[in-house]
Amino acid sequence: MFDTLELICMIWWYMMLFHPLHADFQCIQSDRQESPITNVNVDWRKMELSWESSRNFSEYKCTIVDSDMERIRIEVDSPRCSFREILQKPLHKGVFFDIEVPNTNISKQCSFFPGGMNGSAIENFSCVIYNIFLMNCTWQAGRDAPTDTQYFLYWQESREDNQMECELYTTDNSSRNIGCFFQNVSIGTEKAYFLVNGSSRDSLIQFYDEYIDLYKIEILTAPLNVTADCTRDSAGCIITWHPPLTSRKEEKRWCFEYEISIHNKDGPKEEKKLLLASNDRYEFQNYNKKKRYTLKIRARGKNCLVTSNWGEWSKPIEFGQGKDHFVFVILFLIALGTISITLLLYYLFKRYCSFKNIFPTIPQPRDKFNALTDEDIQV
DSSP states (O other): OHHHHHHHHHHHHHHHHTSOOOEEEEEEESSSSOOSEEEEEEETTTTEEEEEESSOOSOEEEEEEOTTOOEEEEEESSSEEEOTTTOOOOSTTOEEEEEEOTTSSOEEEEEEEEOSBTTOSOEEEEEEEETTTEEEEEEEOOTTOOTTOEEEEEEESSTTSOOEEOSSEEEOTTOOEEEEEEOSOOOOSSOEEEEEEEEOSSSOBOOEEEEEOGGGGBOOOOOEEEEEEOOSSSSSEEEEEEOOOOSOTTOOGGGEEEEEEEEETTSOSOEEEEEEESOSEEEETTOOTTSOEEEEEEEEEOSSSSOSSOOOOOOOEEESOOOOHHHHHHHHHHHHHHHHHHHHHHHHHHHHOOHHHHSOOOOOOOOTTTOOOHHHHHO
16 A cells, blocks of 8 residues: 555656646737737747747847846747857746847747746755865755655756756755755866756746856865975975866866965964965975975966866975974983982982981990099999
8 A cells, every 4th residue: 555655656756857847938919910920939948939920031030038138139030049059047037038020010029937836946056066076056945835845956067968867866854855966077168057846746836947157166176296395405495286186177277376375383373375376386485494384275267267266275284494392302301300310319218218327326435534424423
């Protein structure tokens, strides 16, 4: 009985999952007469607008207006307009379409808005790429979504790739999907498309979609092979490193700039920070070989498709001789040992020995002439 119900629920979920997105699509015509443009349809996956025309026109103009009132216009010679190559705007905020026939008063305006219960779409959607090829996306359930709402994430790395569903969800205490973990993610030149759809037994759930430049959400790893070469022949200290690793193999050395943190361990607790651009070598001129320093470096992108946010710090390394505390330690230990041995000998001497035992009194001969005893007086 339980297995049957579970199977029915699973089938129901999948039916809801692969059902087309719920959206309201309406069109109006600008003239009072019946328009020859009919049966307007939009394929949201391909971002393609199509229609039928009762008359043959040699040219059409298609205009799309997004929620930010940005307009994109293209000209076609057939009743089909594709905005996929030029439009990378989310649809969950709604878009407007306008079909015109040049040199006539024939036009038709259409609107596309997501359907479903208001407040049921996810909120606070964000993704981050770390450790070169790992990505984690998280979101929160809609504030007005029914308690049985379940969400599913689809994404495309580029236009040429097929849309894929998340393979490893993260869930909350109610077993509701609130995130997704990705492996082997590569950063390309195109924006990736993310779509989170939902389903519920009680009502229709609004979808959420977003285009993201993957390089902008990457957390750069620390620079590699950080070294400090401080020789006696050089007036300064040469610091070198290698650029951080990214999933984009074509990134060059000049795509990064670096922040160097040098801290004098023997001085006050303050750091000296320097910004370097397009270089992986720095000469520390104020180097003092009698002092001890700690060094760490981090990177960010510059003039390339690399994130402009600072990445992770490298592990701190130390360089410089610093004060020779070894001699002071040895002298201190010798002095401490001498004092301890002296105190120990004093204690033992006082406990088990005395001057009388070591130096006994020498007996003296009796002086009978000068010393009078009681016996002599009685005689």
